[in-house]
Amino acid sequence: MTKHEDQFFEMFRESFDGFSPEVPGSVYAGVQKKLFWSSFMGFNWARLNIWYLLIASAALTAWGVSGSQGECRALSSSHDSNFPSEWRDAARSQVTSAADLGASIAEISRQERTAAVSTSSARTSHTANVNPEPAVATNNNPGETPHAVEPADNMENPEIAAETTVQPEQMNVIAPAQLPLNLNNLSVATESGIYKQVHSKSDQVVLNLRYTKTIDQE
Amino acid sequence: MAELREIIEGCKRKDRRYQDELYRKYSAMLFGLCLRYTKSREEAEDVLQEGLVKIYKSIGSYSMSNSFEGWMRRIVINTAITHYRKNLKHAYHEDITEMSHNSVSTPDDFSNEFSREELLNVINKLPDGYRIVFNMYVVEGYKHKEISEILGIDINTSKSQLSRAKKYLQRELELLSKINL
Helix, strand or coil: CCHHHHHHHHHHHHHCCCCCCCCCHHHHHHHHHHHHHHHHHCCCCCCCCHHHHHHHHHHHHHHHHHHHHHHHHHHHHHCHHHCCHHHHHHHCCECCCHHHHHHHHHHHHHHHHHHHHHHHHHHCCHHHCCCCCCEEEECCCCCCCCCCCCCHHHHHCCCCCEEEECCCEEEEEEEECCCCCCHHHEEEEECCEEEEECCCECCEEEEEEEEEEEEEEC | CCCHHHHHHHHHCCCHHHHHHHHHHHHHHHHHHHHHHCCCHHHHHHHHHHHHHHHHHHHHHCCCCCCHHHHHHHHHHHHHHHHHHHCHHHHHHHHHHHHCCCCCCCCCCCCCCCCHHHHHHHHHHCCHHHHHHHHHHHHCCCCHHHHHHHHCCCHHHHHHHHHHHHHHHHHHHHHHHHHHC
């Protein structure tokens, strides 16, 4: 190193000796935040961290799932007498996708239609003219109580003198919460009644479908 | 005020009181170091933050036989180098651009006519690679061999970067000197 070079470097060395500028307060806040997250994410028996929360949330989820399944079984068994066994099978199905949900609803509708046609055929012939596809619609007012849906063909049939709404019944379809549907507002219209979701729980949405059926009277 | 040994032991137990004490005692000195190794104040704050987190996390591995201040400085310098490597793509581009200005020959003889802020400003203007080598060699007192090992470069690269940094600084200081007159 030359003498000139040494002098030049010495100028910098001397200038920065004991250089201690003021540190902004935000730095330490950031440090504490990073330390907290680091401690929180790391496994440590002695501290509350994410692992404890994960275990707790897993336990809660398991409890919620078993609770909702128990509730479904209870509801289903309390209304067993109100539905044909085929409808119950379709309604209890575990839905894993939107397509499954649609298929499940279509199955309910199909079985209901078959039953309606056979019943009507025994009495009169006018209910045989039904819409072959189930309609799925969202209800903008979830708090609204389920109401009777008047079948379209009834309006044209002079033989129908009056309609009577029976007490709402319930069916259950279990669907995961991540289904790409607004399940909170879900209602399912079929030929002779409307299913409407009234309850959801935990990480699964239990489509606790309330069913109102209109009965045509001759 | 707690003794250094007490502070270190407290920090090893992750006691918040002693962590605060360590911050109060050493953060300004470490921030000065960060300002020399980075381009801007914001970048220096980021490096200091990362460096302090590393210090608090790894203080358990510190042995009392070595200088605590030196140990902390090494951690912060390594953090600054890591930060530089993350932005290496941009830094390389800048090095090429800046090298074209380094053909001017300027005298070495500068008296202490510049303030610390002025010197810091010219250091901050250096391309990242030059700045790191310059700081490590001139201010921290590392040898070229150590610099080459830490940065993973050839010894000759370290020497040439220092030489270029010096020329760049001389040129900038000469310009500054003319403005001041």
